[in-house]
Amino acid sequence: MTKKPTFTRRRVLATGAAAAAAGPLAAQVPALPGAPALSRRLPDVVVVGAGAFGGWTALSLRERGARVTLVDAYGPGNPRASSGGESRNLRSAYGERELYTRWAEQAWTMWDKRQAEFGRRLVFPNGSFSFTRPQSLATQKAVFDKLKIPYEVLDAAEARKRWPQVNFADAETVLYEPRSGIVKAREAMIAVSEAFMHKGGQMRIGKAEPGAAAGGRMQDVLVNGERLSAGAFVFACGPWLPRLMPELLGEKIISPRVELFFLGSAPGDLRYRWEMLPNITEGGGGYTSSDIGSGLKVRLNQAYRIMEPDSGDRFPTHSMEKDAYDYARRRFPGLVGQPIVQTYVCQVEYTDNHHFLIDQHPELANVVVAGGGSGHAFKMGPVLGERLADRVTGQPVAAEEATGFALTAHGKA
Amino acid sequence: MSGPKLDRRSLLTAGLGVAAVAAATSAPAEAQTKAKVAKPAINKGLPDVAVIGAGAFGGWAALSLRERGYKTTLVDAYGPGNPHASSGGETRNIRAGYGDRGIYSDWAAKAWVLWHERQEEFGRKLIYPSGSLRDPGPEQMAAQIAVFDKLKLPYEMLTPEEVAKRWPQIRTDDIPKIFYDINSGGVKAREASIAVAEIFERKGGVTKLGYAEIGESAAGKLKSVMVNGEKLEAGEFVFACGPWLSKLFPAFLGNKIRANRAELFFVGPARGDNRYRWESCPSISDQITYTTADIGGGYKVAARLGGEVMDMDDGDRMPTHFLLQQVEKYVKLRLPGLAGRPIIQSYVCQTEQTDTGHFIIDKHPDFTNALIAGGGSGHAFKMGPYLGPYIADRIAGKPQDAYEKKVFSIAEHGAVGAPRGRRNAEMTA
Secondary structure (H helix, E strand, C coil): CCCCCCCCHHHHHCCCCCCHHHCCCCCCCCCCCCCCCCCCCCCCEEEECCCCCHHHHHHHHHHCCCCEEEEECCCCCCCCCCCCCCEEEECCCCCCCHHHHHHHHHHHHHHHHHHHHHCCCCEECCCEEEECCHHHHHHHHHHHHHHCCCCEEEEHHHHHHHCCCCCCCCCCEEEEECCCEEEECHHHHHHHHHHHHHCCCEEEECCEEECCEECCEECEEEECCEEEECCEEEECCHHHHHHHCHHHHCCCCECEEEEEEEECCCCCCCCCECCCCCEEECHHHCEEECECCCCEEEECCCCCCECCCCCCCCCCCHHHHHHHHHHHHHHCHHHCCCCEEEEEEEECCECCCCCCEEEECCCCCCEEEEECCCCCCHHHHHHHHHHHHHHHCCCCCCHHHHHHCCHHHCCCC | CCCCCCCHHHHHCCCCCCCCCHHHCCHHHHCCCCCCCCCCCCCCCCCCEEEECCCCCHHHHHHHHHHCCCCEEEEECCCCCCCCCCCCCCEEEECCCCCCCHHHHHHHHHHHHHHHHHHHHHCCCCEECCCEEECCCHHHHHHHHHHHHHHCCCEEEECHHHHHHHCCCCCCCCCCCEEEECCCEEEECHHHHHHHHHHHHHCCCEEEECCEEECCEECCEECEEEECCEEEECCEEEECCHHHHHHHCHHHHCCCCEEEEEEEEEECCCCCCCCCECCCCCEEECCCCEEECECCCCEEEEECCCCCECCCCCCCCCCCHHHHHHHHHHHHHHCHHHCCCCEEEEEEEEEEECCCCCCEEEECCCCCCEEEEECCCCCCHHHHHHHHHHHHHHHCCCCCCHHHHHHCCCCCCCCCCCCCCCCCCCCCC
């Protein structure tokens, strides 16, 4: 790599949208009046990674008064991040994994509040349904009943009546979750980072690497070679975690490639929009997100292929395009002959058991590692931010989170 | 066109309002972002206006009209900034360099200020002032300099050595002197279109999703449009539906607007290499193609095949390896540090081209209360915040600059053919 300029702290602090006459400007947007005061009781924090884990954590910490710098290699919701692209689904069905159901339920309410606070539309509450087998249905019902989460079990005839644009020929029953929907992905992360900066947080774009350590504590991180010191550090850099901390995480997170296709519908045909159609969870990882303005999004099971997040090619393939058309033909007969209007290639970072990985670094007492989203973390963002801020500020951690998310609870992915 | 109709109530909520989805009436539906902005009162002395098309022309026009007190309904087939639209995707360039076409330099300079004001008002980042380098070709360069001097717009002329010194990541060895347009950069496209529609709704505007067709008319006036078969009446109409204009008005626009397919590729720099970000790198527009500096989605490079027409509704929007190769070739020449870097995002769109590259803003030949606004020719998006008030002025019947009236008129536009080269009529942002 050739020599590259480092955005100095001063340049990053310099804000505003003035003319570019004087050369580079900063990614920073200015703080607004009413930003939280800095609390001297809290350590300065550097959060590495501005995605579902890191972006929200930085915002929560800043809101609690910490002086926070958020570092991202390419910026919030960028195309190489796991939290980029158009949208993610919000839903609470997690089988027997009740913890995530509770979190998703909290997140549902928090997203709504944040949307109002941020002043831009982020949430599309269209509901969702899944095709379920009797055994898993019983498990899910038990959790939903216990937590008083609304749902309906519909037979194919009833489902067909409600959503005639969907082919239910292969379905016996569907589980419908009314409190679920879609959130914008990239734009939500941009909104989080902008709110963070409006509240006085500092944002930096650059390559972060763990810096010096002494006495069981990390002293600093290097951002494009420049030292950035702090009292506490959060590493929330998704698929880059194993690359930044190979000894600790090298085997615990893998990131397979995923292609997404957005199908258009005929002019005037609004049946596939979120107002008319819930999201569909197919078996085995396939799902749809109804059209929020960019077409009906289809995510299918795909051949396992590792994505190198920095240098991996993100060009959609014709074989997956064909699969997307085939799927649409099968599930949505009304979309036959409609074009692909947009494509997107991303990755998911999986842990061995698909539980998140959130823990203190075993050797560095002031470092928290957070990631392993396993394809279901984005929706949890507002909750993740609060929980991670709790950890950084020394609040007690619930036992199930302490054990379930622990480094030691994860094997080779 | 077989879809069921969303009833008026739920259509109204397609944007920012309460989601009237029967099953999803829980918390998020009820706490949508509320109007924090003042809603202009509806002036009963003014006609109701229906604006068809929520893009660079229509979205901004609807917002301006609502701000002036018109009761305004904004109709779009797929929603603001959707992938079928000419105003979707990540970004558009804003620059004032237009060769000898000083009118657009003037407009762009005004739009530059307005974008900054609107960004502040909307409370979200929309404009990225990166500066831009432009080579309009030898014969246009002198004219462009004269225009900038006359309008007192800031620029510099840079030799390849000066470019290399300032931006070592850019090579312009093949261009003796390149024009550095200082007040220029990128604006968000889809998200800006969405922001405009959201603010329009918050200010009391009504949005409707659906396919619009010409409705009833009488005595030289249009009475209504049909939106997914439902009648929408208004006193004034603005048809600002980009490449769909030629579909909607085949009799007088059928051969005057042509949708040229384009592909956009976003090249991803190495981690830690910030040289291609907007803070450190200008956008480029030369005789080969144009680029937009990285605002987070990668360094954007445009490519297109000269003759390929896009069917906006039915056309497939898969990127092609053929054009990818063109982009790779260009990157090697102009931004050699990005050679071999991966494509991290791609997007397929169209520009709607007129023969002269001038916009079409004119009365419908048969209806005195219908305005046609379009023919963006790849350079209208930047003008949005200026186009809105401009179109609103036409509705209000304010006097129009004689030159603008002439060059924007339907009569002044002829049949448009396939673009022959980059410079031809296409002025591509």
